[in-house]
Amino acid sequence: MPALRVDDLTKSYGQTLALDDLSFEVREGEVFGFLGPNGAGKSTTINVVLDFIRPTAGRVEVLGRNAQAHSRDIRSRTGVLPEGYRTYDRLTARQHLEFAIESKGADDDPEALLERVDLADAIDKKAGGYSKGMAQRLMLAMALVGEPDLLILDEPSTGLDPNGAREMREIVREENARGATVFFSSHSMEQVEAVCDRVGILRNGEMVAVDSVEGLRDSVSGGTTLRITVDRIDDEAVQSVRALSDVSTVTIGSEQPPTITAQVEGSKTAVLTALEDHGVDVRDFSTEEASLEDVFQSYTTGTEVHAR
Numbered sequence: 001m002p003a004l005r006v007d008d009l010t011k012s013y014g015q016t017l018a019l020d021d022l023s024f025e026v027r028e029g030e031v032f033g034f035l036g037p038n039g040a041g042k043s044t045t046i047n048v049v050l051d052f053i054r055p056t057a058g059r060v061e062v063l064g065r066n067a068q069a070h071s072r073d074i075r076s077r078t079g080v081l082p083e084g085y086r087t088y089d090r091l092t093a094r095q096h097l098e099f100a101i102e103s104k105g106a107d108d109d110p111e112a113l114l115e116r117v118d119l120a121d122a123i124d125k126k127a128g129g130y131s132k133g134m135a136q137r138l139m140l141a142m143a144l145v146g147e148p149d150l151l152i153l154d155e156p157s158t159g160l161d162p163n164g165a166r167e168m169r170e171i172v173r174e175e176n177a178r179g180a181t182v183f184f185s186s187h188s189m190e191q192v193e194a195v196c197d198r199v200g201i202l203r204n205g206e207m208v209a210v211d212s213v214e215g216l217r218d219s220v221s222g223g224t225t226l227r228i229t230v231d232r233i234d235d236e237a238v239q240s241v242r243a244l245s246d247v248s249t250v251t252i253g254s255e256q257p258p259t260i261t262a263q264v265e266g267s268k269t270a271v272l273t274a275l276e277d278h279g280v281d282v283r284d285f286s287t288e289e290a291s292l293e294d295v296f297q298s299y300t301t302g303t304e305v306h307a308r
């Protein structure tokens, strides 16, 4: 049984088609990154999953139950970090957590939860005085109440500094190790890379790719970029590199000493050998994979992106 199953989900807001026949699954026990640019439909999907909004068409099952018919039961087994801040200025962190613990019928210790998110020092301070990052940490602590089977985190790194973002990733790993399925949305490939088993990329309300980070990288990178520093440019040598079946693009840099840059799908040695066979001296070479941001860009803008 998948932890989350979305089937042919469509959501229109008047003329705006926010979700267009969207289907995907999140497996039980995995960390799934839900990526997409602004307006792609991530929050809309999460809001349907939690039954905060109703779909125009389609079906969603969460933890094996229909999202609309069993929303109360689903919410009691799900921890949610919503988009934006929903803290109450006049309540302290302890009071926020006591409220969350009571409404879930859980027995967590507020202080222990706040220690996990590094906010224990502010336990009795009112949330009105919190920074954005502190409010986000408090929201995360509230999501952890009751050891949920499913954690849904909408843009969890919002407002967090690099330390906070790292701690958030650690918590995701800990929760996953405990057995929770984690579904989190992000604009940033970098955020999901470190923790996700699989990533789904949403664009204009449609899933354009679902794969492991490695799989996504392989699918768009067009291979590896091979950058070779040579003693001189020899036209015939360059032609022989272009003629190799594994090589797609070859560009020549005008700096001194000159460089030849080639997109290579297969053997890099064949490229070096082709140059050397024409008497060109290879002084140095380096290889680079496509960055994950390149991968994301290629899926979400439609432009072809090669490894840099």
Ligand SMILES: Nc1ncnc2c1ncn2[C@@H]1O[C@H](COP(=O)(O)OP(=O)(O)OP(=O)(O)O)[C@@H](O)[C@H]1O
Binding pocket: 013, 016, 017, 018, 036, 037, 038, 039, 040, 041, 042, 043, 044, 045, 083, 187
């Ligand atoms: N309440 C609403 N009324 C009308 N249109 C809406 C509403 N909520 C979302 N939309 C539209 O639906 C589309 C998807 O929005 P959504 O907020 O789900 O995207 P998102 O991927 O979460 O974006 P972001 O990363 O900016 O949070 C957008 O075109 C948005 O303008």
